[in-house]
Amino acid sequence: MITVLSGGVGAARLLRALCHVMAPSELSAIVNVGDDLVLHGLTICPDLDTITYTLAGLNNDELGWGLRGETWRVMSELDALGGESWFRLGDRDLATHLYRSQRLGEGANKTEVTQELCDKAGVQVRLLPVTNDAVSTQFDTALGRLTFQEYFVRHHHEVEVSAVHVVGARDARPTDQVLDALRKASRIVIAPSNPLISIDPILQVRGVRDILEERRDDVVAVSPIIDGRALKGPADRLLEELGHEVSCVGVVDFYKGLVGTWVIDEADAALADTVRERGVRVMVTTTVMALADDADRLARAVLS
């Protein structure tokens, strides 16, 4: 049993690669819900959906998010009405949000609805929202307090951030399935997702960090920073704005005390000794998952 702490796109790619080299049913993903939002009355879970769509082979490679074969009729009508259309919801994607919102309204919890959506999509990996309680990642910025999607999508993560708050995290309870997946996994993997805004909102949920500290020797992390930059998204920028070193070493320090083994990219081979001095094991390999072979090699490294 392998358990992966997961944000969106980077985690989805690692999970997909892991499915190529092990039985998907032996794989659990504990997924960030700090980006979740209610918009138009609909509950939207971007990280859960990105992973589900990717593992089902339905992800839209051209856009880099959402579903393939997507259409935009509803959004174009909503534009015409002058509605809030900055968060683009495709027609296919909307069906997911309608389904989830209806089921939550009927009293199902997010964990149950996620399982139902995975079953429908034929996804065998166990996707586990870290908590069924409300958690909201928010940003102090020059424009005031922003929610995750306001920062990320509406303002294209271009506004300067002075602090990140994971509102509700300390009162949120991890689900029993999450605690189980953390305790029983032979290995816990931290995906190359944004440490500050994808993984930290998982770690801040009561008790999660403690288990990682206890199980540190079994924790493997893949650096999301390669040669001082993030492949995608604002991880590099946020590290700098929040006073961290913008390198794989900065990420290693951010996860201090939680990780036994680091996987860093070949481009950062010169930093391997510096990382090793932090008292962790280091593996150097290709961490870019653009090519399937590279991704599978990374997956095997993570499992080795």
Place this chain on the structure above:
Amino acid sequence: MITVLSGGVGAARLLRALCHVMAPSELSAIVNVGDDLVLHGLTICPDLDTITYTLAGLNNDELGWGLRGETWRVMSELDALGGESWFRLGDRDLATHLYRSQRLGEGANKTEVTQELCDKAGVQVRLLPVTNDAVSTQFDTALGRLTFQEYFVRHHHEVEVSAVHVVGARDARPTDQVLDALRKASRIVIAPSNPLISIDPILQVRGVRDILEERRDDVVAVSPIIDGRALKGPADRLLEELGHEVSCVGVVDFYKGLVGTWVIDEADAALADTVRERGVRVMVTTTVMALADDADRLARAVLS
């Protein structure tokens, strides 16, 4: 100023005809909200939408409901997910519900959102939900208690009804705009909507019936029953199941004390004297609005 008590399709047609023979801006419609529902997290107001779409010339004549040029991508995906798809929401139509739900979530009330949607659609008639409070028309049936749309759409109004409840009506407050429209109108019109399940849920809202009783002389009603049958929907069937006479006379008796002038169809000319014996004025004309000329003639009769 003319104020029309309105359900869905029948009222929409009468309002459209009235717009041909008077200034739309002088026309107010007090609209039933007992059919409103929350589905998939979205607040849906079928009667308000039917009227808005019809007055904007966007109504789908082939279907008899919804928007023209509609597509069904979201519903077909929701079907694939095994979601609740018995209440068909087209892609264009969904934009209305997303817009409304977002605005309600932001703290706007139904009256305000209705005005915004009318402005966008270029509808000059003032559409007024009878109340901003929650009202839910429900049915005691052989299948147990059903909500309006479960009865009407899911079960195609084919199940026998033993009682109608307008849950919440007696505690609901009519809006100030509604009270104003009832008090200041030179004439109050009861549209040929279903008396039991479209108009009665308006009348049951606190204070509405009282104003109609006071203003009885200025109230004109158009019979929805022609030659013992409803043109559309289950009005005839419900009248029978709930112990009323299935004729325009049955409807006249149902509205006893509220109406000064009745408009009945030529097919019921033989009943004019029976109606007159109830102490009301009677006009006999074509009440079927399938042809624009007939509809305009009816509108002129209502205003005369």
